Amino acid sequence: MNELDILKKLASAARREEVPHVDVCQRVLAVISAPEDELNRCLAWIAGLSAAAAIPATILAFQTLEVMSDPLREFFSAFGGILL
Amino acid sequence: MEFADQQLDLEPAALMVPSVEATERVHSMRPAMSDEDLEEIGAGLNGDGDAYARLMRRHQPRVVSRMWKFTRNTADHADLVQEVFVQAYLGLRNYRGDAPFEHWLARIATRVGYRFWKNNARERSSQTVPVEDLENLLFTDPLAVDPRQAGGTLHTLLDMLPPRDRLVLVLRYLEERSVEETADLTGWTQTMVKVQSWRARKKLRKLLEEAGMELER
Numbered sequence: 001m002n003e004l005d006i007l008k009k010l011a012s013a014a015r016r017e018e019v020p021h022v023d024v025c026q027r028v029l030a031v032i033s034a035p036e037d038e039l040n041r042c043l044a045w046i047a048g049l050s051a052a053a054a055i056p057a058t059i060l061a062f063q064t065l066e067v068m069s070d071p072l073r074e075f076f077s078a079f080g081g082i083l084l
Numbered sequence: 085m086e087f088a089d090q091q092l093d094l095e096p097a098a099l100m101v102p103s104v105e106a107t108e109r110v111h112s113m114r115p116a117m118s119d120e121d122l123e124e125i126g127a128g129l130n131g132d133g134d135a136y137a138r139l140m141r142r143h144q145p146r147v148v149s150r151m152w153k154f155t156r157n158t159a160d161h162a163d164l165v166q167e168v169f170v171q172a173y174l175g176l177r178n179y180r181g182d183a184p185f186e187h188w189l190a191r192i193a194t195r196v197g198y199r200f201w202k203n204n205a206r207e208r209s210s211q212t213v214p215v216e217d218l219e220n221l222l223f224t225d226p227l228a229v230d231p232r233q234a235g236g237t238l239h240t241l242l243d244m245l246p247p248r249d250r251l252v253l254v255l256r257y258l259e260e261r262s263v264e265e266t267a268d269l270t271g272w273t274q275t276m277v278k279v280q281s282w283r284a285r286k287k288l289r290k291l292l293e294e295a296g297m298e299l300e301r
Contacts, residue, residue, distance in 0.1 A: 003289040011258045013234030024166040
């Protein structure tokens with residue numbers, strides 16, 4: 001007898017085993033009807049927090065861009081040391 | 085050779101949103117599925133819980149039986165069956181009807197069971213091969229063997245193998261699936277199934293020999 005014979009013999013007996021009775025229909029229905037609201041609520045929170053974080057970041061980015069893109073910035077910064 | 089877990093580790097499909105398009109698509113499916121399944125999937129897609137419950141009740145016995153091969157703990161077993169039907173519901177919109185619903189469900193069940201094994205792989209106790217039980221069973225008349233005892237011993241024995249090896253042996257020898265069917269259920273190629281099966285047998289043989297069993301070639 002080799003490993004395959006052992007496997008086959010055990011499997012053939014195991015296939016006759018009576019499986020415990022399980023009915024999950026109510027549990028599944030409870031899960032699939034509930035999570036949609038919960039998921040939507042979670043997504044709304046994430047969206048809200050993202051927006052709250054994005055607004056100041058955007059304002060800051062625009063201000064920085066404005067300062068950085070000023071054509072006279074280099075000119076004034078070059079004279080900055082001399083004036084002081 | 086290492087095989088990627090791509091197919092078996094797929095994430096659950098996005099949350100289902102009932103839509104007219106989806107329902108129409110379900111109704112235009114090929115006749116690979118029964119009319120009852122077709123109607124209930126369509127109704128389920130439109131949020132009809134009762135229709136999905138009927139669909140579940142019809143397919144539940146097979147799923148219950150299949151998931152018993154992944155765990156013999158009754159609480160985990162019920163959880164796995166539930167997980168299969170929740171995953172199926174979430175992915176219902178992506179069901180194309182190429183294969184009967186039962187086959188599609190079997191693929192989900194395989195994935196859920198495999199993931200369960202992978203998550204519990206670290207918790208596997210340092211079990212030993214149940215040599216005594218094994219020898220008692222092997223030298224008993226096949227019809228006189230207690231199926232529950234055989235199932236338990238087989239489960240303990242296969243639990244000592246890595247999830248991939250265990251999966252291929254369960255599908256090929258416990259469920260008596262062909263190479264083609266195993267490939268379909270796992271998402272592996274047929275060559276991969278053959279190689280994995282050969283490697284799993286080799287590991288099983290080594291385990292049995294290390295436990296002191298003398299095996300023929």
